[in-house]
Structure formats: structure tokens, C-alpha cells
Amino acid sequence: MKLTAVIADDERLARQELKRLLAEADVAVQVIGEAANAEEAIPVLRATEPDILFLDIQMPGADGFALLDKLEQVPRNVIFTTAYDQYAIKAFEVNALDYLMKPIEPERLNEALRRIRQNTPVETAAAEPTHLLGGRDQVFIKDGDRCWFV
Numbered sequence: 001m002k003l004t005a006v007i008a009d010d011e012r013l014a015r016q017e018l019k020r021l022l023a024e025a026d027v028a029v030q031v032i033g034e035a036a037n038a039e040e041a042i043p044v045l046r047a048t049e050p051d052i053l054f055l056d057i058q059m060p061g062a063d064g065f066a067l068l069d070k071l072e073q074v075p076r077n078v079i080f081t082t083a084y085d086q087y088a089i090k091a092f093e094v095n096a097l098d099y100l101m102k103p104i105e106p107e108r109l110n111e112a113l114r115r116i117r118q119n120t121p122v123e124t125a126a127a128e129p130t131h132l133l134g135g136r137d138q139v140f141i142k143d144g145d146r147c148w149f150v
Contacts, residue, residue, distance in 0.1 A: 003116060006033040006048055008041040008067065009056035009081065014102065018054055018081065021106055027113035038062035042070060050075055052116060057082045057091075068094055077116050 005022065007015050015034055022029045033048045035041035037059045045053065053075040057064040064082075068074050080091045083102040091099045098112040 002028040002030045003051040003113070003120065004032045004048065005029050005052040005054060006035070006041070006044055006050045006075075007031060007054045008035045008038070008044075008059070008064070009054070010036050010059040011056070012036070014056070014081070018104065021104060021109055024106065025113055026110045027117045029113065038064070038067035038070065041067055045071060045075065049073075051120065052077045052079060052097075054079050054081050056080075057084060057087050065090065065094065079112055 007018055009015050009018070019031050022031060029052065032050055033044040035044050038061055055064040055067065055078055057080060059067075062070070064080060065087075068078065074095075077097045078095070079098045079100060080087070080096050081100045081102060081104060085101060088099045097116065098108075100108055100112065
């Protein structure tokens with residue numbers, strides 16, 4: 001199963017380079033949309049609901065953080081791609097999966113994609129469970145920002 005992605009970056013060459021890196025990545029990713037600014041990105045994200053949003057911070061008009069504020073539903077995996085390191089803490093405060101500095105290193109991109117692949121549920125054809133839970137098993141439950149093992 002391929003992951004889907006949208007790239008929001010005002011630099012056309014940066015979008016092209018990221019698409020090239022994704023085509024060569026260890027994890028299969030299909031770019032299903034692009035935007036040159038936040039205003040273009042909103043309808044693209046609403047229409048496509050990608051697995052990953054590659055988001056530049058400094059764009060004309062609204063920046064990447066303002067874009068996230070405008071979305072009703074933020075993509076589960078946001079990876080900031082920027083030339084500026086001073087926004088890293090703020091990026092992780094908005095629950096970014098990663099913060100890649102331009103020029104993007106292929107190995108760093110692959111690391112981020114592998115983390116997404118590991119955390120993305122894989123659809124299976126098995127109708128019956130392969131293992132029934134017992135008295136010593138634990139179940140991981142996530143409720144908003146809180147997580148428990150039960």
C-alpha cells in the first residue's frame with residue numbers, strides 16, 4: 001500500500017526535488033497534490049485527505065503554522081520542510097512528525113517515512129483474529145492526547 005502525500009511549498013524547484021526524493025525513497029509514496037501557498041493548500045487537503053503533509057513554513061500570505069490553524073482536520077503526519085531551524089520547537093508543539101532541513105537529505109526523509117509506515121495500520125483480509133487476548137495481555141488505548149496500557 002502506498003502512502004499518499006501533499007506538498008505545500010512556495011518554491012517550485014523545492015517541490016520538484018521533494019517529489020524526486022520521494023520517488024527514490026525506501027517507502028512508496030504517491031504525491032496526490034501540490035500547493036504554492038496556504039490558500040491553495042486548503043482545498044487540495046480537503047479534497048485529498050493525504051497520509052502525509054510536507055509543509056514549508058515560510059510562504060507568501062499565511063505561513064505553514066497558519067495553514068494548520070485554518071484546517072478543520074489536520075493530516076495525521078505533518079513533516080515540515082524548511083531552510084530555517086528556528087521554528088523547530090514550534091513545529092513539534094503542533095505535533096509535527098518531523099522537521100526536515102533543506103536541502104533534504106534522503107536518509108532523513110527515509111527515516112521519517114519508515115516511522116509513518118510503522119504507525120500506519122495495514123488493511124488485512126483476515127476476518128478472524130489470529131490471537132485471542134488472554135488475562136496477561138495488554139491493550140494500548142489512545143484517547144485524545146492521553147494513552148494507556150490496559
